[in-house]
Amino acid sequence: MAKSIAIVAGSYHRELVEKMVEKAKLVASDNNLLVEEINWVPGSMEVPLQIKRLFLRESIDGAAVLGIIENGETKHGLVMGQAVTSSLVDLQLASMKPIGFGIIGPGANPEHLDDRLLPYAENAILALSEMLSN
Numbered sequence: 001m002a003k004s005i006a007i008v009a010g011s012y013h014r015e016l017v018e019k020m021v022e023k024a025k026l027v028a029s030d031n032n033l034l035v036e037e038i039n040w041v042p043g044s045m046e047v048p049l050q051i052k053r054l055f056l057r058e059s060i061d062g063a064a065v066l067g068i069i070e071n072g073e074t075k076h077g078l079v080m081g082q083a084v085t086s087s088l089v090d091l092q093l094a095s096m097k098p099i100g101f102g103i104i105g106p107g108a109n110p111e112h113l114d115d116r117l118l119p120y121a122e123n124a125i126l127a128l129s130e131m132l133s134n
Contacts, residue, residue: 009038033128065102068104104117
């Protein structure tokens with residue numbers, strides 16, 4: 001029986017992240033995962049809240065997060081990346097539902113993105129699939 005997942009994607013770099021979402025959907029289908037819902041949020045900061053909302057539904061078995069935290073002139077991205085990652089780990093442990101992590105960065109430069117978009121999306125779904133099979 002297929003497991004039902006959600007994808008939460010940051011829209012700050014929407015054109016690029018849409019490529020990640022499309023790859024994630026293909027990999028999910030290939031791994032017997034049903035993408036029940038795709039949610040777009042403004043950026044990485046909003047991802048944990050949206051995941052928590054989705055995890056309140058019994059029908060959602062897990063989620064994948066996709067996005068980009070770019071390199072900036074300050075340490076804002078680093079702080080954001082640490083806060084978001086920590087929150088997502090806490091959500092996994094509290095809910096006992098896995099989260100596939102496909103956020104590029106923090107510290108991503110434009111030249112890093114093209115080579116990472118599809119592999120990060122694929123790896124997020126593959127990790128989620130493996131955890132849902134355990």
